[in-house]
Amino acid sequence: MRSRIDLNVLRVFVTVAEKGSFVGGARALNIPASNVSRQISQLEERLGMRLIQRSTRQMKLTEAGQMFFDSMRPLLDSVNETEARLSHAQTEPEGLLRVCLPNGVGPVIFGNLLADFALRYPRIELHCTTSLQGAEALWDDCDVVIDISRGTRASSDVIARPLASLPCHIVAAPTLLQKYARPTHTEQLLALPCITTVSALQGQAWQFITTGKGFRHINVLSPFRVDSGEMAMQAALKGIGFAILSAQACEPYIRNGQLEVIELELAPAPLEIALLYQERSFLPARSRAFIDFLQEAVRNQREK
Numbered sequence: 001m002r003s004r005i006d007l008n009v010l011r012v013f014v015t016v017a018e019k020g021s022f023v024g025g026a027r028a029l030n031i032p033a034s035n036v037s038r039q040i041s042q043l044e045e046r047l048g049m050r051l052i053q054r055s056t057r058q059m060k061l062t063e064a065g066q067m068f069f070d071s072m073r074p075l076l077d078s079v080n081e082t083e084a085r086l087s088h089a090q091t092e093p094e095g096l097l098r099v100c101l102p103n104g105v106g107p108v109i110f111g112n113l114l115a116d117f118a119l120r121y122p123r124i125e126l127h128c129t130t131s132l133q134g135a136e137a138l139w140d141d142c143d144v145v146i147d148i149s150r151g152t153r154a155s156s157d158v159i160a161r162p163l164a165s166l167p168c169h170i171v172a173a174p175t176l177l178q179k180y181a182r183p184t185h186t187e188q189l190l191a192l193p194c195i196t197t198v199s200a201l202q203g204q205a206w207q208f209i210t211t212g213k214g215f216r217h218i219n220v221l222s223p224f225r226v227d228s229g230e231m232a233m234q235a236a237l238k239g240i241g242f243a244i245l246s247a248q249a250c251e252p253y254i255r256n257g258q259l260e261v262i263e264l265e266l267a268p269a270p271l272e273i274a275l276l277y278q279e280r281s282f283l284p285a286r287s288r289a290f291i292d293f294l295q296e297a298v299r300n301q302r303e304k
Contacts (some may be wrong), residue, residue: 005046007079010072012039013051017061017069093289094123100142103130105229105246109273110146113297117290124286143287145276146294150207150269158276161291164298166246166271169254170262175239177260183242186218186264193241194220195232206244208266215269244268 016025026033051065206218224240236243253259
């Protein structure tokens, strides 16, 4: 069985044939003429036929050489065109970009930023969906996922780029505090009704920061489980149970007295927002542009 022909050797042959000389081919390829001559000889030896008739005055393609050239030039043109298109795709933000946002809070926090991104990159076709799947959405035709987690992030094969950290409060409605004594320690939560999640945040919404920067999990009672921060908020306002909510979301209700902050010996773990994606070495330009845009936008908002 004959060995495979190196694509670079084919480029050398086609370039020499186009330039009409070994010297011209070497100059076009920016390699020594001796290398060109050696590679052509190796190609002829591999094929078992003479491709170029050499003389002291000129070189000329043999009949086999002309046939080989006519077959190889379209192939190399196609390869060169494909390489150029791939290179262009890596540097020019364009094409389809599929983004997944978390339900509820995702559109509220990122809706305007996604619209700004679309205006800045009109050649990118942006498809946005909402889901609480997190990293799982990457395996379901999504390129980048905006994910929210709390405490220890579940191990995953995907890449996570931190985007923002949202502080949280433990809150309760005054009507609930009329029924139950105000807790001062995390262990007391075990005997109190709490609002938790069904599957979001891996079902471990009640995590607290320890002194060693670790996290403590509290398996609270959950008579009311939701997959929406807004539903948790409404349930907390009705006095259904204690809730752990982002400080930003519940601040208006704390100010008007509808919710009260519960101070415990440990602070609740913040919500961590991250950008998840699968590739690093060959990340498409459109994905890279989206990640860089969001990180810059969030950083600018923090600095204001």
